[in-house]
Every structure is written in structure tokens, then in C-alpha cells.
Amino acid sequence: xxxxxxxxxxxxxxxAVIVFLxxxxxxxxxxxxxxxxxxxxxxxxxxxxxAVMSRAIVGVSPFVPITAACFVLVLVHRLLAWLxxxxxxxxxxxxxxxxxxxxxxxxxxxxxxxxxISHKDLMESVRLMTNEDGLGHVKDIYLERNGxxxxxxx
Numbered sequence: 001x002x003x004x005x006x007x008x009x010x011x012x013x014x015x016a017v018i019v020f021l022x023x024x025x026x027x028x029x030x031x032x033x034x035x036x037x038x039x040x041x042x043x044x045x046x047x048x049x050x051a052v053m054s055r056a057i058v059g060v061s062p063f064v065p066i067t068a069a070c071f072v073l074v075l076v077h078r079l080l081a082w083l084x085x086x087x088x089x090x091x092x093x094x095x096x097x098x099x100x101x102x103x104x105x106x107x108x109x110x111x112x113x114x115x116x117i118s119h120k121d122l123m124e125s126v127r128l129m130t131n132e133d134g135l136g137h138v139k140d141i142y143l144e145r146n147g148x149x150x151x152x153x154x
Contacts, residue, residue, distance in 0.1 A: 012057065029074050039095055045073060099114065101141045107119070
């Protein structure tokens with residue numbers, strides 16, 4: 001099927017179709033959460049999968065070892081996701097922990113700095129989630145493990 005500079009357009013198109021189908025199978029194997037949650041672990045898998053599988057299309061690396069490596073990557077992702085369901089320690093290592101940014105109406109300045117979130121970012125989330133321009137009706141705000149802010153009303 002050719003390699004690298006020896007690939008003609010038809011061979012590269014065939015590789016692209018095969019890689020697309022194989023990657024689709026891999027993503028389905030990884031689980032819906034890979035595209036749904038966008039955690040750090042999910043993003044790492046998606047970036048590596050895209051970078052490595054592109055090498056199979058253009059013939060820079062041997063096709064079978066590349067696809068085998070990607071299948072292993074997806075299986076490791078699946079295993080870590082499964083283990084994190086049953087183990088709090090692995091969950092914290094792989095996904096992190098939520099950070100409290102506002103507790104009982106009091107802004108946790110140190111946690112804002114730790115999370116690299118400004119007061120303007122915090123207020124933007126409050127406006128988007130509560131349709132209000134103040135903290136009067138907000139009890140708590142958390143930076144969740146997936147990177148999103150959650151606002152708990154009083």
C-alpha cells in the first residue's frame with residue numbers, strides 16, 4: 001500500500017478512510033465520555049490519537065504498529081476511566097479534585113489564585129448560570145474536575 005513519499009493520492013485516500021473507520025472504532029471503544037466530558041485525560045487521548053493516527057495516513061510510520069499503539073492507548077484510557085469509578089485515589093490522580101471558589105457567599109481568594117480564575121471570570125459564570133449580576137442568591141461556586149464552574153444557589 002506504499003509508504004511515505006511513495007504514496008500516491010489514491011493510496012493516501014484509502015489510508016484516510018481506513019484510519020477514519022479505525023479511529024471511530026477506537027473512540028467508540030473509549031466510550032462516549034471521551035468526547036462528552038473533555039477532562040484532561042480525555043483531551044490527552046484525543047490529541048495523541050489525532051497526532052499518531054495522522055502518521056498512519058501519510059505513511060510516516062508503519063501502519064499496523066501505529067494502529068496497535070492507538071488501540072492500546074484507548075484501552076489504557078478505558079481502564080483508567082473504569083478504575084477511577086471504583087477508586088477515589090485513581091480518580092483524584094487522573095481527574096483531579098473540585099476546588100471551592102466561593103463558600104457560603106465568601107470568595108475563597110487563595111483558591112481563585114490556585115485555579116487561575118479572576119473575579120471577572122467568576123462573575124461571568126454567575127451571570128451565565130443564574131441570569132443575575134451579583135452573588136446575593138449564590139451559596140457556593142466550584143471549579144469542577146472537568147474544568148467547568150458550577151454555581152449553587154441559596
